[in-house]
Amino acid sequence: MRLTPKFIQNLQRFRLVTFDITDTLLTFKRSPAIQYSETAANYGYPHLNQDKLMQSFRTEFKMLMKKYPNYGKTTPNMDWNQWWIKLVLNIFNSIESGIPEKDALIIAKELVRLYRTDVCWLALDGSTELVSKMKESGKKVGVISNFDASLPQILKAMNFNEFDFILTAYDCGVLKPNKGIFDLALAKCDIKSDQALHIGNLYDLDYLGARAAGWSSALISEMTDEEISIREGLNRQHVFKTLPDLINALQHTQIDW
Known part of the structure; x- marks a missing residue:
């Protein structure tokens, strides 16, 4: 036009x-709850409760942004990448996902990577x-x-x-x-x-x-x-x-x- x-x-x-x-x-493209649960399932941890994931995402995001403002910009020894990893780990812990810390870290890093691609976004x-x-x-x-x-x-x-x-x-x-x-x-x-x-x-x-x-x-x-x-x-x-x-x-x- x-x-x-x-x-x-x-x-x-x-x-x-x-x-x-x-x-x-x-x-x-999809809610964080769906993306988080599907990514965890790809690493062998299926059936995470998506309602709990979504509720935890909202709560933990607000708490982390308050504790470490602006994605950790002014926080010593923290950058934006570490901020997001910490958020994912906090979410998994809060819903008692049962994912071992080592695997949770791997999944968190994969989620951070995915959200920087066109996999998770829609124009x-x-x-x-x-x-x-x-x-x-x-x-x-x-x-x-x-x-x-x-x-x-x-x-x-x-x-x-x-x-x-x-x-x-x-x-x-x-x-x-x-x-x-x-x-x-x-x-x-x-x-x-x-x-x-x-x-x-x-x-x-x-x-x-x-x-x-x-x-x-x-x-x-x-x-x-x-x-x-x-x-x-x-x-x-x-x-x-x-x-x-x-x-x-x-x-x-x-x-x-």
């Missing part, structure tokens, strides 16, 4: 467009089209993500090669919604905040974070009109259920940023 005059008009003020990644451009509908359209319209296109340093490897595996830069929280030392990570993106392009648009799926980290940094922002979310109405500072004109919905609006509808 060719760019329409409305698409050009909607984006004319912007010189930079950035994207969040997880659940914005990419999502998991969301409209993602490649939207990134390409932004490039075609002459914008700088980047990534701002609360991810570890392996994100460029994942994006390469998923054939996302059009980004001018990739900023991860791990590399920058600061996570969204902190203004600092948005300011680093502006500095890379030598532009002002009112010339930048950020697209993400989280109201607090992406939408409010970008706007607090002086940017415009679009939110990809399936929240209802009622949910939108109670979110402070959220303009319903900036909320789109899917990326194709955003593309359609950019192509045909006047958007007041």
Whole structure:
């Protein structure tokens, strides 16, 4: 689909467009519970309870991120790879998987490897089209993500090669919604905040974070009109259920940023 005059008009003020990644451009092919249980089964440990795995994943992730923030970025003798291995081991221990420590470590390393390939990821509908359209319209296109340093490897595996830069929280030392990570993106392009648009799926980290940094922002979310109405500072004109919905609006509808 060719760019329409409305698409050009909607984006004319912007010189930079950035994207969040997880659940914005990419999502998991399967839940972590399924991936963890299947990988364990491949090493001879079948029948792990997937409900317990999923519950433990959520709990242990939050606990580990609180204890060792930003994937262990500022933790002595820990890097992002070790952080993820520790997470997997903690999950197996918490559900009393019965996997011996030596084998659990092997499985953990394999899971970390798999999540850096296209085995575990799926490009969301409209993602490649939207990134390409932004490039075609002459914008700088980047990534701002609360991810570890392996994100460029994942994006390469998923054939996302059009980004001018990739900023991860791990590399920058600061996570969204902190203004600092948005300011680093502006500095890379030598532009002002009112010339930048950020697209993400989280109201607090992406939408409010970008706007607090002086940017415009679009939110990809399936929240209802009622949910939108109670979110402070959220303009319903900036909320789109899917990326194709955003593309359609950019192509045909006047958007007041």
